[in-house]
Amino acid sequence: MLRLENITKVFYPGEVNEVVGVSGVSLTVPEGQFLIIIGGNGSGKSTLLNLVSGTALPDTGEIILDGKNVTKLAEHLRAGVIGRVFQDPLVGTSAGLTVEENFSLAASRGEFRGLGRALGTRLRGNIRDRLAVLGLGLENRMKAKVGLLSGGQRQAITLLMAVFKRPSILLLDEHTAALDPRASRKVMELTRSIVRREKLTTLMITHNLAHALDSGDRTIMMNRGSISGDLGSEQLGTMTVQDLMSLFWAAGTTDEGEQTATTVRT
């Protein structure tokens, strides 16, 4: 369960290039909810995710994750309960390490890393079983360097790594945006099945409005650092992508610097 209370983040305050990332945002995400976040570029979606993960620290407000106040906690100190998949497939995994070594890192996330062996028989078996579910044959390539794999394969691995140890919250930042249509669909199916099976509290940023309709329990729309729309599953259930698009434009959602749109597209 995630609770954001009056979160504000301003970049370069008081300077010429001052930008309001997020402004006075309050949000409660109940346990097990799959929340989709949509919005134009610069609306604050990624900033919001970065604040939850600890990559950025808020100027005001509180962030409470599963009852624990993590507002000012450094990223690596709260990583134990957070699973994250980045937009760039090259960031989520370590190219110079092997597949199993990457998973070993994920398996010890949040734990003290001492001089114990990084990869034992039990852990290897565990990794192999989880990789086999993907149906990509990666369970036979566990000793291959990750840098040799395709973007889609790396993203699938990043996703599996993010949930290797059950996280309190799963953060997905446009994680299929950089993939080709087939890989994108595969990773999205994997995401849906994992989130549903494990009943994970999930935050997903996407530009793909179809995802909002067939994956999420709830969709919020962001604009200029604030939440401009909040739709639950009852409302989403009867909508089409076109309807969602219209709402998007009607809410005056703008790209940074653009004039506010006042006409509703039909």
Next chain:
Amino acid sequence: MSWYSFIAALEQGLIFGLMSLGVYLTFRVLDFPDLTVDGSLPLGASVSAAIVATGGDPFLSVAAAFVAGGLAGAFTGIISTKLRILNLLAGILTMIALYSINIRIMGSPNISFLNRSTLFDGFRGLGVPGYAIPMIVALVAVLALKMALDLFLHTRFGLALRATGDNPRMVAAQGVDTHTAIIAGVALSNALVAVSGALLAQSQGSADVNMGVGTIVAGLASVIIGEAFMGDRSVFVATASVILGSVLYRMAIAAALSFRFGALSLNPSDLNLITAILVIGALTLPRVRNRLKSRALK
């Protein structure tokens, strides 16, 4: 090259091989360009020499050198991570500071202890010819430390270190404290370099504050030459290649210095030029190899 100079070059290659392992750990594994080594090599030599010159135990002096090198490396790591000083500059600053510290440790710019029993004297009388003792001791020390390093890089902490150098953004998300990883890695690296310096002092019977000049160049040359010959498929192969590279580098230098073409011969002062040519050659070798390979496939 005579047999004696071959053994001597091998001995140098092995002793500096330890230093090269340290350079490999920072430059390749951590992706942290660490120039501290020009100061931590003589630091290890100074500490070891000062202890032995005042009657201390040579083995303990090497252990003390290890600790001293670790502290120097930790200092570089701390000012780089906590004070946000650029990693390259952090190493240079520590290296500069160590110049003064080394003189303080020795009480003068250099120190000699030819009348004292060194580390290697402890192994005399075991049936091995005297001139080969330092080489064999160095061989055992290097192999032992190489194996320890290989094991370490496969522990959970060592893996976190490797990942920190490979993808710092990802490791934070996996809960790795990159500051601790870097400080520990740079400390361990310089501890190895200091031991190298200590062994050097023991084999020379003296230590000099200027003996570290050019260490980083020799270390990088060894790493690069080793990679050109053996590659870096795995940690085990990479560390072996570094030691091999160091030996080959010293052999090449010994061969070059004994080279005579009529009236032409090379001086020790030509070493920098020889090193530059060697490193360029080693860096070009993989490309030439690939070119020949693709030609053969046609």
